[in-house]
Amino acid sequence: xxxxxxxxxxxxxxxxxxxxxxxxxxxxxxxxxxxxxxxxxxxxxxxxxxxxxxxxxxxxxxxxxxxxxxxxxxxxxxxxxxxxxxxxxxxxxxxxxxxxxxxxxxxxxxxxxxxxxxxxxxxxxxxxxxxxxxxxxxxxxxxxxxxxxxxxxxxxxxxxxxxxxxxxxxxxxxxxxxxxxxxxxxxxxxxxxxxxxxxxxxxxxxxxxxxxxxxxxxxxxxxxxxxxxxxxxxxxxxxxxxxxxxxxxxxxxxxxxxxxxxxxxxxxxxxxxxxxxxxxxxxxxxxxxxxxxxxxx
Amino acid sequence: xxxxxxxxxxxxxxxxxxxxxxxxxxxxxxxxxxxxxxxxxxxxxxxxxxxxxxxxxxxxxxxxxxxxxxxxxxxxxxxxxxxxxxxxxxxxxxxxxxxxxxxxxxxxxxxxxxxxxxxxxxxxxxxxxxxxxxxxxxxxxxxxxxxxxxxxxxxxxxxxxxxxxxxxxxxxxxxxxxxxxxxxxxxxxxxxxxxxxxxxxxxxxxxxxxxxxxxxxxxxxxxxxxxxxxxxxxxxxxxxxxxxxxxxxxxxxxxxxxxxxxxxxxxxxxxxxxxxxxxxxxxxxxxxxxxxxxxxxxxxxxxxxxxxxxxxxxxxxxxxxxxxxxxxxxxxxxxxxxxxxxxxxxxxxxxxxxxxxxxxxxxxxxxxxxxxxxxxxxxxxxxxxxxxxxxxxxxxxxxxxxxxxxxxxxxxxxxxxxxxxxxxxxxxxxxxxxxxxxxxxxxxxxxxxxxxxxxxxxxxxxxxxxxxxxxxxxxxxxxxxxxxxxxxxxxxxxxxxxxxxxxxxxxxxxxxxxxxxxxxxxxxxxxxxxxxxxxxxxxxxxxxx
Numbered sequence: 001x002x003x004x005x006x007x008x009x010x011x012x013x014x015x016x017x018x019x020x021x022x023x024x025x026x027x028x029x030x031x032x033x034x035x036x037x038x039x040x041x042x043x044x045x046x047x048x049x050x051x052x053x054x055x056x057x058x059x060x061x062x063x064x065x066x067x068x069x070x071x072x073x074x075x076x077x078x079x080x081x082x083x084x085x086x087x088x089x090x091x092x093x094x095x096x097x098x099x100x101x102x103x104x105x106x107x108x109x110x111x112x113x114x115x116x117x118x119x120x121x122x123x124x125x126x127x128x129x130x131x132x133x134x135x136x137x138x139x140x141x142x143x144x145x146x147x148x149x150x151x152x153x154x155x156x157x158x159x160x161x162x163x164x165x166x167x168x169x170x171x172x173x174x175x176x177x178x179x180x181x182x183x184x185x186x187x188x189x190x191x192x193x194x195x196x197x198x199x200x201x202x203x204x205x206x207x208x209x210x211x212x213x214x215x216x217x218x219x220x221x222x223x224x225x226x227x228x229x230x231x232x233x234x235x236x237x238x239x240x241x242x243x244x245x246x247x248x249x250x251x252x253x254x255x256x257x258x259x260x261x262x263x264x265x266x267x268x269x270x271x272x273x274x275x276x277x278x279x280x281x282x283x284x285x286x287x288x289x290x291x292x293x294x295x296x297x
Numbered sequence: 298x299x300x301x302x303x304x305x306x307x308x309x310x311x312x313x314x315x316x317x318x319x320x321x322x323x324x325x326x327x328x329x330x331x332x333x334x335x336x337x338x339x340x341x342x343x344x345x346x347x348x349x350x351x352x353x354x355x356x357x358x359x360x361x362x363x364x365x366x367x368x369x370x371x372x373x374x375x376x377x378x379x380x381x382x383x384x385x386x387x388x389x390x391x392x393x394x395x396x397x398x399x400x401x402x403x404x405x406x407x408x409x410x411x412x413x414x415x416x417x418x419x420x421x422x423x424x425x426x427x428x429x430x431x432x433x434x435x436x437x438x439x440x441x442x443x444x445x446x447x448x449x450x451x452x453x454x455x456x457x458x459x460x461x462x463x464x465x466x467x468x469x470x471x472x473x474x475x476x477x478x479x480x481x482x483x484x485x486x487x488x489x490x491x492x493x494x495x496x497x498x499x500x501x502x503x504x505x506x507x508x509x510x511x512x513x514x515x516x517x518x519x520x521x522x523x524x525x526x527x528x529x530x531x532x533x534x535x536x537x538x539x540x541x542x543x544x545x546x547x548x549x550x551x552x553x554x555x556x557x558x559x560x561x562x563x564x565x566x567x568x569x570x571x572x573x574x575x576x577x578x579x580x581x582x583x584x585x586x587x588x589x590x591x592x593x594x595x596x597x598x599x600x601x602x603x604x605x606x607x608x609x610x611x612x613x614x615x616x617x618x619x620x621x622x623x624x625x626x627x628x629x630x631x632x633x634x635x636x637x638x639x640x641x642x643x644x645x646x647x648x649x650x651x652x653x654x655x656x657x658x659x660x661x662x663x664x665x666x667x668x669x670x671x672x673x674x675x676x677x678x679x680x681x682x683x684x685x686x687x688x689x690x691x692x693x694x695x696x697x698x699x700x701x702x703x704x705x706x707x708x709x710x711x712x713x714x715x716x717x718x719x720x721x722x723x724x725x726x727x728x729x730x731x732x733x734x735x736x737x738x739x740x741x742x743x744x745x746x747x748x749x750x751x752x753x754x755x756x757x758x759x760x761x762x763x764x765x766x767x768x769x770x771x772x773x774x775x776x777x778x779x780x781x782x783x784x785x786x787x788x789x790x791x792x793x794x795x796x797x798x799x800x801x802x803x804x805x806x807x808x809x810x811x812x813x814x815x816x817x818x819x820x821x822x823x824x825x826x827x828x829x830x831x832x833x834x835x836x837x838x839x840x841x842x
Binding site: 259 | 589592593597600601653686708721722730734735736770775787793
């Protein structure tokens with residue numbers, strides 16, 4: 001097993017197109033920890049995200065495993081930046097080499113070598129990252145939803161639980177056949193497709209309600225559909241419940257905003273609630289929505 | 298030129314709310330819990346008032362009391378009739394509708410009698426006529442027609458509940474033993490009364506008819522003592538035979554009761570077993586079992602509020618845990634190989650309207666082998682020739698590509714969704730809670746639905762539909778796209794965020810057509826998507842409650 005246990009094993013695998021000083025200067029990139037079959041699609045999605053082609057640094061613990069699976073290697077095109085750092089993902093030196101302190105986000109994949117027990121390793125990696133850079137946005141892949149509660153002690157921002165997703169999608173597709181394809185399009189990597197965008201409310205629009213802003217968007221034939229908002233104010237009745245947190249728990253984002261999707265009339269926060277400057281609008285659009293241009297009265 | 302729709306706010310008026318409450322409960326967005334309570338109250342009043350008619354005939358001495366109760370019911374039905382009339386969309390025509398005429402017939406006999414008392418129609422002929430009119434209250438039975446859906450569903454659920462409990466706790470055997478016991482008791486009591494009552498002294502055990510029953514019960518359960526001893530030889534022979542029968546039957550009965558108790562303890566916390574003779578229709582069939590089963594059952598319960606039965610077929614069905622009694626109230630387990638056609642028949646696959654095939658490892662570690670098993674089970678359902686929508690969980694992309702040609706099947710590859718979600722979350726810090734809510738089925742979260750475009754919006758633009766639904770106060774729905782998929786292939790041709798001039802849509806194509814479906818974000822299936830009673834019975838659509 002290559003690279004296990006020692007910082008001295010820290011090397012560039014030489015599989016990417018970034019190395020040396022270029023890697024050290026990198027900032028605003030995404031660090032993927034652990035390699036698996038998901039790496040190529042994930043990297044491709046990140047390169048195509050928002051059209052800004054994020055640089056991707058992959059931290060590989062087991063170089064032999066990585067080398068044994070060429071199908072896990074993303075195919076690089078012009079302008080796409082990718083580096084492979086070999087080392088233990090919980091090791092501070094290894095994380096520093098991957099530029100975790102300057103990274104925009106860290107994605108912790110379930111280690112395929114650990115099988116069903118991968119969640120424990122992933123959690124330890126999350127703790128190590130949060131210690132190095134609490135500002136980084138951490139996304140962790142969990143295999144079992146039972147382990148979700150163990151992450152509450154860490155500062156992990158987003159948890160993607162494969163089991164949860166499967167359950168939810170199967171149930172939704174059962175109730176509304178075809179819904180899986182709708183989600184596939186919303187989550188697709190192809191450029192120009194509809195996505196869910198979250199955009200800060202321009203100060204000029206503060207005080208307007210969701211209903212009012214939607215009316216303006218419809219009248220102006222805006223190239224987006226407003227579907228809700230993220231409120232920094234305390235959530236009240238009518239806000240969605242969460243199956244993880246009891247009947248009337250509130251969905252909150254990593255930045256503790258309450259999610260008001262499809263706002264209801266006559267409840268707070270709802271369709272008529274005046275939105276504040278700190279609130280964010282949620283829209284479905286092909287490109288990041290230009291709110292100021294389309295939502296002016 | 299696209300016409301503008303009326304966008305006046307649709308706040309529910311008091312009359313509309315009353316109409317919603319007085320409408321018979323059918324489930325779905327338009328039917329509230331209050332409507333169900335009102336229906337059950339009215340049904341109870343009808344049943345009691347009809348039950349009073351034979352009592353009145355059999356016990357004339359209670360006539361004054363029954364008449365007072367009858368007046369109370371008449372008042373209730375009259376108020377109900379007036380409320381329905383007030384709430385009716387067309388008040389001029391309402392009295393001439395079939396249900397209104399039936400309602401009137403239900404109160405008319407009592408009103409006539411009340412009127413006759415006031416007019417002092419006291420001649421003998423008038424009194425006879427009034428008695429005949431009084432019997433016309435039987436016409437109230439017609440009122441049950443209005444509540445046919447509710448009564449039918451209630452009886453069906455009661456039948457399934459009873460047969461499930463009888464099968465679960467082996468109550469059929471206990472019932473049979475009890476029946477034999479009662480038969481022996483009745484025959485024995487009568488035999489000994491006939492044989493002994495001439496010889497027995499007054500106050501003897503079998504000298505009177507009803508005390509014979511009491512004494513025979515003692516003989517059967519606890520044996521014979523001196524006080525119960527018969528006097529004649531024939532009586533003694535009969536008692537001896539009855540004692541033997543009693544010993545056997547009481548022993549078997551005790552054993553059966555213990556068996557029921559043991560079974561109840563063993564099955565506690567487990568999913569109820571599907572009764573073999575009970576035919577289910579419009580249920581959700583889950584083939585295979587894995588760690589996702591509990592989550593899926595909970596999600597379905599959260600969305601459909603326990604309206605539909607769920608049958609889980611897997612080899613170790615007897616051991617399936619029921620983690621929450623309320624969630625698993627309508628879930629049955631059936632042991633067997635989900636790929637076997639005989640097992641599928643037992644699971645009533647032909648009358649199910651949704652089939653979920655779970656990636657069931659069953660000792661297998663290779664993901665392709667697990668997928669192959671799931672695909673075989675999917676094929677087993679497809680080859681039955683019924684157009685049942687199937688959702689199949691797969692573990693590998695290769696399997697999905699191989700099976701892409703299977704008709705009517707949707708494949709869920711959670712791993713692939715996880716990859717896409719992670720990429721989205723990495724670049725969009727707030728997206729996870731939004732997707733989590735969109736993907737979660739519960740009464741408190743918004744999900745994606747596709748519903749038929751209401752007739753009033755056909756010929757209008759997508760923007761008009763957005764504006765119209767934005768101003769609806771009845772329910773909150775955000776349309777986000779148009780679905781023009783052919784029947785039987787949902788969401789195969791659709792546009793999310795349709796914008797004229799971009800993508801494949803011209804301004805003319807943004808005009809909604811008959812047969813189009815709107816892709817919406819809503820808390821539950823929008824009520825404007827018309828659902829007929831036939832749809833409900835056939836299970837074409839899934840509705841909560």
